[in-house]
Every structure is written in structure tokens, then in C-alpha cells.
Amino acid sequence: MNRIHQLALAVLSISALLGTTGITASADAAQVHRASQAPMVINFWSSGPTQGITTIISNFNKAYKGKYQINFRSFPYTNETEIVNSALSAHRGPDMLEESLTPSAPYAYEGLEMPIEPILQMGKVNPKAGFPSAMWNGTQVKGVHYVVPMAGLPTLFFWNKTLFKQAGLNPNQPPRNQAEFIKDAKALTNAKKGQWGYVQEPAWPNPFLFPSLLAQFGGKEADPVTRKILFNSQAGIKALTFEYNTIYKWKVSPVNASANENYNLFLSGKNAMVMDGAYQYPPFLTKFGKNLGVALLPVIGNKEADFLGQNYLWVFRNPSMTTAKQKGIGLFLKYYYDHSMTLAAGGILPVWVPTLHSKAFLKYPALVQESKALYTGFLNPLIPNWGTTTGTYLYQDINLALLNKLSPQQALTQAAQKMQQEMATLLH
């Protein structure tokens, strides 16, 4: 190959490389042209339960054909923060996001979220009348509401009615307090046969269970205003000691349960009782049908209290967010709540009061039970990065306590010290 050819080849390769940019640019231009004739696209991402929601979205898209188009993307709960943050950093984030409550706080502090009340007004959604107060109050950042509840995920008590019958217990009478829980758990346990009354995992579902038990003993996780850590109180120690005792004192739970064994052993009939989030209801119902018992948590402490899980939606203040798009979001939210019975059909608890009070909702007795938590439950303190910070410090030390490496008091004291230090680095 002579030099002219070599040079021509080199120039051609570079042109080809640079040419792709031109192709992309013309493709973008074509897209813009098409977009001017297409419905307004609203990108909706969610790490929440998908049962029912895809049907609602599909019906909304049909009802508003030519005007609005909701593009739905579901992604796993385990790494939602990273996915969303990466997308936002690249200016490719969604318009609406459904996630836990506390991840919304950093975005609100950074000014990346739209106040939600004007959007709700555009869709004629009245939040004060429409949502149970426990799901609406306490969700403001600096006095502004940025989030709106999408589904209820309270902490629930599940039991296997068949195993209750086999142990000589009343299958329709779940334990109502700590004494009954221990008595039933002992009756249901046969350690030699690998049959357990209850499985206390050292890791999950503590982010649901520990706050519930803490509140039942009269404690709080933290003060969202002063950012003071409070879970290392006597109430916290009692809550964690209860969990510890199920393994080491009453021996109704196996030692060293692996992640998901609480769930896996329940499904395989080797675990009779579960205390976990409502997200377990659909798979448990599919497996056990009428033999599944569902109730609010027994009163392990001094009073009824239930961590509500946190399934919220917020709207990002991104460059493409126009008034017209906000109106579309408002209309979608109205449509979503008005059709939230579709969620109930999928085993997900709606949070729209008119739905909860409707006759049709009575067809779902387990959800009716579940819905009681919406009036007595509580949320995590709205502190930025609360979920990830507790995951790193509190739940790692609880893990060590439940593996018998630290006492409950040591674990909570150690975790509180680290978390208090971390609080100083979070957004204000």
C-alpha cells in the first residue's frame, strides 16, 4: 500500500469516527421533529412494587392518548439510589420517581425537587382529605411538601395457619402480645427437625422490624429537626434484646440465619411466623392462599406501633419540566389514586382514603387489616441519607448483636456514636 493510500485510509477512519457524531446529531434533530407531533412524554421510574401500577399506567396512556404518555421503568430496590444519582448526574434522570421516603430528602435540600402541592392542585388531588394523616404529615422539608404517598408498606405479621393447626394452636388467633408470641413460637419450634416458630435474621428485615419494635417500646429513631440520634435509648435496648432473645434465650429462632432465610423457610413450611414489610404479602399469598394469616404486629412492647414502610413519589426539577408536563403529572396522579383499587387486586395497599373506604375494598380482608396501620403507623425521620446511613452503621451493629458478638446495648451505643458523627456531614 503506498503512502497516498495509507494517508487516505487514516483520514477515512477519522472521518468515520467523527461522522458518527454527525449521524447522532441528525438523529436527534429527527427526534425533535417527531417529538413536536407526539404526546408529551413523562418518564416515571420506580423501585416500588409493580403489581397493578403497570395496568394503571397503561390505562392512563390509553385514556390520554395523543396528549400524555407515561414511560415506566422499574428497577431493583437494592441499588436504586445509585441508578437515579448516576442518571441525574448525566442529566438523564426521570421526571417522576417512586422510592422510599428518606432518599427524597437530599434532593429536596439540593433544590432538585418540585413542590408537590401545586402539581396535586393541577390534577385536583386534595392531599389532606385523600391521604391518611400518618402518610402525609411529617413529610415536609423546611415546611414544604415535596413527596406524595403511592402505596402502603406497613410492617406485618404473617403466619402459616397449617403449622398453627399442627402445633395445636388456633389458626385464626395470632399472638397479640409478647407473652403470646413466645408461647406460640415455642409450640411451633422443633429445632431437631429444623422446624422454627420464627426466624430472626441478623440482617434483613431489621430496617422494618427494629423501628417498629423501638416505637412499640416508646422510643424514636432520631429527631429530624435537631438530628439527634435517639435509638440507643432504653426502648431501643429492649427492642433489640427481644430480637436477641428469640435466638439465644427462648431458642425459637435458629442461630446464624442467612439472608432471606426468614422468607425462604416460611415458604418451605419450616418457619411458622414472619414479621416483615407488606411487600411479602403477594408472594406469601400466592404460595399459601387461605392458609396465610395476616395481621398487624403483635404488641411486643407497651403499645401498638408499626413502621409504615415508605413508598413515595416526587417530581424532579429538570430542564424539561414545563407547566404542561406538571399538569400531566397532576392528571396522572389523580388517575392513579382514583384507580388505586387495581393495586389492591395485586395485593398492594392503596393509600387513597376514598379507595380505603369503598365497599369494593372490603373484598380484600387482609388489606383491610393492613390498612389499620396507616392510621397508627409512623415513618422514618426525614433526614437526608437516613436509609443508607442506618444501613452502614445501625444495621451492621445490630447484625453483630444478633450474631452474639456485641450486647444489644453495646451495639446501639456504638452505632449511635458513629451515626451522630455522620449526621454532621449530611445536608442541612
Place this chain on the structure above:
Amino acid sequence: MAIQEVAVQRSIRMPRKRITRRVVFDQIGSFLFVVPFLIAFILFIGYPIVYGIYISLNHWNPIVGSMGWAGLGQYADLFNMQTLAAQQFWDGLKNTSIFVVISVPLLVLIPLILAFILYRSPLKNLFRPIFFFPSVLSATAVTSVWTWLLQTQGGGINNLLGLNIPWLVEQPWAWISIDMATIWWSMGFNLVIIYAGLTQLPASTLEAAAIDGARSMRMFVSIVIPQLRHVIAFVVVTSTIASFNLFAQSLLMTGGGPGSSTESLSMYIYNQGFNAMHMGSASAMSYLMGLVLAIVSFVQYRLTREGNEG
């Protein structure tokens, strides 16, 4: 006549101006061939490295960008054990080092032995792809299967052995589990490299040793290992770098537990950057980790080179 001599004679005959033009033309032509790589290098390696240093010198939020100049403060914090960042960084480095110390010798030794057995086996064409197969699987698939097998109560391995070993929730079992999964997953790659090295050994050496009555073990120790020293050195360095980047196995199999004992440095950096949104601090950690890794690789390289020279 040698090509160079012809070229020299031709150039002697050419006028000076024409020679200069040809040299410039040559150089531009060669440079243009490098340009595509250069663009990719600047875009995907050079620029991120420089920008990463800039981020590490700022209080950086991944979404809103710089939140103020930090200078070397975030690097200094990593040496101040009163800070959570330093505690996490050195904990993560300690955990990662434990993993490297356990996994690298096994990731070299097991494939080395297996490659030698395969090399001498008539079934090599059957077993070579079988051993390589796990390498093509995703980390998620591999860890899901191992997590299921290693459950304490209902896991396949405990049921098979009739034991109650807390594989994923207690130490040292958690490290053993992560190592088992890692070795199963990635040894196929090392095996293929070592096997390729074996095929390059002169068959006559092994044949001569066999005629002299050397057994397999003697041949392996006295011939194969010394002859494969360069290949083994390559496998050691690449396995060390790969092991330092431990991430998915810890995240998906043990969640970093028990406590934080299997939380690797990469996990800490990831959490610091994307969960806690302290990207500046995460970048500082990454550069310090890179420096540690460079020192380790350099020491390994020097040791191998000295061994070769000796």
C-alpha cells in the same frame, strides 16, 4: 541486499527537499493512524483521570457538582483516624487485603495444577471449556447460585453434608464462601492462560525428564513451574488487581457482613460516592487505593524481574 541498505541508497539519490517532504508525510500518516486511539484515550482515560483528581480536591456532590474547594483536606482525612472516612477506608483496605492474601495464591495454584493435569490428560478438549465456562457468567448469576447453596438452614451444601455451617453470616466462613465463589468463577481464565503457556514448553524437555524417570510431581516442580515463571508472574499481577477490586461477591453474598467484616474498599468507595453522595471523598479514596495497588503491582513486578534475572 538488506532492505535498509536499499532505502539508504535510494535516499542518497533523492534531492534533500523531497526527502524532507517524505519524512513529514510519513510522520503525519503515522500520526493520523494513532489519532482515533488518542481521542478515545483522552476521552475515556486521560480526561477522567484529571477530572477525578479535581473532584477529589473538592467537596463534590454527584448531582449538583462542587460544593466548595477542599484542597488536600479529603486526602488528609483518610489519615485522621478520628474521621469516619479514615476508619472506613482502612477497614475496607484491611478487608480487601485479607481477601487478596487468601484468593491470589489459590487463583494461581489451583489453575496451575489443573492446567498441568489437563495438559497431560487425553480429555483436555472436554475439560478445558468446562473449567472456562464459569468465567463467562455474570457476577449476579454466580453469586445467586452460591448464596442459595450456602444458606445456613436450607442451603444445598449444608443439607448435603448434614452440617449447620454459617457460611455467609459468620467468620471465617464468610471469607471462605466468597473465596470459593470467586475461585470457581474466575479460575478458568487463569487456567487458559497457564495452559497456553504449557503448550509453548518444549515437549522434548518433558520427554527427556520422563525417560530419566522423573515422576509428574518432579516434572511439575522442577520443569513446569520454572519454565512458566513469566506466565505465572502475569497471572499473579492480574489476579491481584482483580482481587483488589472485590465488589459484587461481597455485596451480593454477604452484604458486607457479618458486621462490616467483608465490606471491601470498592464497596466503601461506591457507598461513599453514590449513597452518601460524598463524591470528593470517594475520589480521594479511589486515588489512594490506586496508589496502594500501583505499589503492590510494582513490588510484584520487581520481585518477578529479579527472580528472572537471578
